Structure formats: C-alpha cells, structure tokens
Amino acid sequence: MPVEEYGSSANGLPPCPYGRCDGDxxxxxxxxxxxxxxCLEPRLARARASGINSVLPKRYRGVSFDRPPVTEINPGAVQVVxxxxDRLDENLEQGNGLWLMGDTGTGKTTLAMLxxxxxLKRNHTVAIYSMPSLLTRIRATYGAEAGEESYDQFFERLCEVDLLHIDDMGAEKQTEWVLEQLYALVNExxxxxxxxxVTTNITDQDELNQQIGPRTVSRLTEMCSESMVPLFGDDARQKPQLRNG
Ligand SMILES: Nc1ncnc2c1ncn2[C@@H]1O[C@H](COP(=O)(O)OP(=O)(O)OP(=O)(O)O)[C@@H](O)[C@H]1O
Ligand SMILES: [Mg+2]
Ligand SMILES: [Zn+2]
Known part of the structure; x- marks a missing residue:
C-alpha cells in the first residue's frame, strides 16, 4: 500500500489500515x-521520510498496563501515568507534560513508552528520542547537503510534534552547546x-540545574507541574526473578 494513502498530515501515524495492530x-x-x-514497513518508510523517530524501541513495544513489567512498577506512579x-488528548491540547524521575531500573522508560x-495509537504525532541520540541526530543535520533535511527543518519538526518524548535527560555529556539545544527546544x-x-535519573535540584540548566528546568517544571512522578527503589534489571514479562 502506498504511503500516500495514509492520510494528509505531514508526519502523522494514523490507525492501522488493516485494523490489526494498535497503530504502532x-x-x-x-x-x-x-x-x-x-502496516509496519510503510510506517517505517514514512517515519524515515518525516525525519523524526516515531517508532517505539523493540524492548518496549509490548508495554501494557495489564501485564508485567508495568504491573510490577510502583502502583502510585503507575496510577499517575x-x-x-486517560486525559491524553486534553493534556496534549493544553501542553501538559509528564516528568518521570528516579533510580535506575524502576520503570521510568517503560511508563513513558506507554x-x-x-x-501514536490515537493518531498524534510523536518524536521519541533518548537525549544522547537526539543530540547525535541534531549534529547530523549540520552536515546536511542540498536536498537533505536542514537543522532548521528538523528543529521545527521537533517543536511541532504533538508529543516530544525525551528519555534519559541529563545522561548526555554536558556542554554549552547541549544546554543551548535543550533550552531552545524546551523553550519553544x-x-x-x-x-x-521526560525521564531522568537526576532528582537533586542542584544537579538538575547544573546538568540541564536552570532556565530549562524551570520551564519543564511548570509544564509538568501536575505530573512529576518519583520512582525510587531497587534496580529491576538486577532482580530477574521479579520479571516474568
Ligand atoms: N518495578 C519493576 N519491576 C519489575 N521489572 C521492572 C520494573 N521496572 C522496570 N522493570 C523492567 O526492568 C527493565 C528496566 O526498566 P526501565 O527501562 O523502564 O527502567 P528505567 O527506570 O528507565 O531505568 P534507567 O534509569 O536505567 O533508564 C525493563 O526490562 C523493565 O521491563
Ligand atoms: Mg530509562
Ligand atoms: Zn497495523
């Protein structure tokens, strides 16, 4: 099936044309x-053409509220998510964010992927990146040749998608350039x-300011003010007996 038949929005991911999958x-x-x-291959082709990544990483594709690991994650955090x-459309409409923070291996990325x-299932546009991979992707636009996507085009897409999903914020090597990129994007x-x-391992306010920049932290805090989700505890990756997914 030609990609064009998938609808008119520039980089939207519409429901499954075969009615077989969730839309991912x-x-x-x-x-x-x-x-x-x-529908996967046409979707991937379309995602490549749009220049932003809208594909869930393989490990998280099967995530669901009704089975592990989500059923093993801190119930209070799961409830907030x-x-x-439940109010996803309204949240996206109003620009409300969600900030998952805490210890490693507690389910932050899993919940964000949900x-x-x-x-995606509801046909919103989504860009999914870990912070390090996003920076790599931005850098790649610097060498763009004629016909390839420029920095400005890529940046504009990141600003326009209905949902920007940044995993592992603060895990990148911090430089002036990184702080500027992050600020420009979050501010826009x-x-x-x-x-x-957003997910991050950083919970200490000073460390957040240091690693992400106080003006960026300030904006993120306001955007996510109603949905800051702390996740503390042991690293589930080191407790394989707790996992049966
Ligand atoms: N509370 C939990 N109980 C059991 N398994 C879990 C739990 N949380 C996460 N998992 C599993 O542990 C692994 C790590 O989960 P996830 O990637 O969501 O962690 P994270 O909080 O994002 O970690 P990191 O901070 O290192 O990125 C995954 O395989 C996930 O399925
Ligand atoms: Mg993670
Ligand atoms: Zn499908």
Missing amino acids: GWIPNEDGTVSKCD REWI VSKEA RYERRKSIV
Missing part, C-alpha cells in the same frame, strides 16, 4: 512477544504549549 505496527502475542503487522493517559504508545515547546514527556 506491532501485534502483541499472548506470550508477551510481538509480531510485525503489514494512567490518569495522564504514553507514547497511546499517543513551552511557548507553543506543546507537551513533553
């Missing part, structure tokens, strides 16, 4: 694994009232 190109199996839907998703998955989305979902 993957069909969950009963054993928790996933199979490719026929569930309520955020949000992106649902947003702040001004346009566009939603952002």
Whole structure:
C-alpha cells in the first residue's frame, strides 16, 4: 500500500489500515512477544521520510498496563501515568507534560513508552528520542547537503510534534552547546504549549540545574507541574526473578 494513502498530515501515524495492530505496527502475542503487522514497513518508510523517530524501541513495544513489567512498577506512579493517559488528548491540547524521575531500573522508560504508545495509537504525532541520540541526530543535520533535511527543518519538526518524548535527560555529556539545544527546544515547546514527556535519573535540584540548566528546568517544571512522578527503589534489571514479562 502506498504511503500516500495514509492520510494528509505531514508526519502523522494514523490507525492501522488493516485494523490489526494498535497503530504502532506491532501485534502483541499472548506470550508477551510481538509480531510485525503489514502496516509496519510503510510506517517505517514514512517515519524515515518525516525525519523524526516515531517508532517505539523493540524492548518496549509490548508495554501494557495489564501485564508485567508495568504491573510490577510502583502502583502510585503507575496510577499517575494512567490518569495522564486517560486525559491524553486534553493534556496534549493544553501542553501538559509528564516528568518521570528516579533510580535506575524502576520503570521510568517503560511508563513513558506507554504514553507514547497511546499517543501514536490515537493518531498524534510523536518524536521519541533518548537525549544522547537526539543530540547525535541534531549534529547530523549540520552536515546536511542540498536536498537533505536542514537543522532548521528538523528543529521545527521537533517543536511541532504533538508529543516530544525525551528519555534519559541529563545522561548526555554536558556542554554549552547541549544546554543551548535543550533550552531552545524546551523553550519553544513551552511557548507553543506543546507537551513533553521526560525521564531522568537526576532528582537533586542542584544537579538538575547544573546538568540541564536552570532556565530549562524551570520551564519543564511548570509544564509538568501536575505530573512529576518519583520512582525510587531497587534496580529491576538486577532482580530477574521479579520479571516474568
Ligand atoms: N518495578 C519493576 N519491576 C519489575 N521489572 C521492572 C520494573 N521496572 C522496570 N522493570 C523492567 O526492568 C527493565 C528496566 O526498566 P526501565 O527501562 O523502564 O527502567 P528505567 O527506570 O528507565 O531505568 P534507567 O534509569 O536505567 O533508564 C525493563 O526490562 C523493565 O521491563
Ligand atoms: Mg530509562
Ligand atoms: Zn497495523
């Protein structure tokens, strides 16, 4: 099926044309694994053409509220995310964000992926990046040749998607350039009232200011003021017996 038949929005990911998957190109199996839907390849082609990544990483494709690991994650945190998703359209409309912070291996990325998955399912545009990979992607536009996407075009897409999902904010090597990129992006989305979902290991305010920059932290805090989700505890990656997904 030609990509063009998928609708008119520039980089939207519409529902499955075959009615088989959730809209993300993957069909969950009963054993928790996933199979490719026929709509996946056209979706990937379309995502590549749009220049932003809208594809869930393989590990998180099958995430769902009703099975592990989400059923093992701190119930209070899961509840906040569930309520955020219940009001997803309204949250995106108003530019409300979600900020998941805390210890490693407690489910932050898993919960954030639930949000992106649902947003894609409801046909919103989503850009999904870890902070280090986003910076790499931005750098790559510097060498863009004629016909390739420029920095300005890529930046504008990042500002315009309905949901910007940045994983592992603060995990990147901090430089002036990094602080500037992050500020420009967050400030632009702040001004346009566009939603952002962020995960970070940093919980200390001073460290956040140091690593992300106080003006960026200030804006993110306001955008996510109703949905700051702390996740503390042991690293589930080191407790394989707790996982049965
Ligand atoms: N509370 C939990 N109980 C059991 N398994 C979990 C729990 N939280 C996460 N997992 C599993 O542990 C792994 C790590 O989860 P995830 O990537 O969401 O952690 P994270 O909080 O983002 O960690 P990091 O800070 O290192 O990025 C995944 O395989 C996930 O399925
Ligand atoms: Mg993570
Ligand atoms: Zn499909």
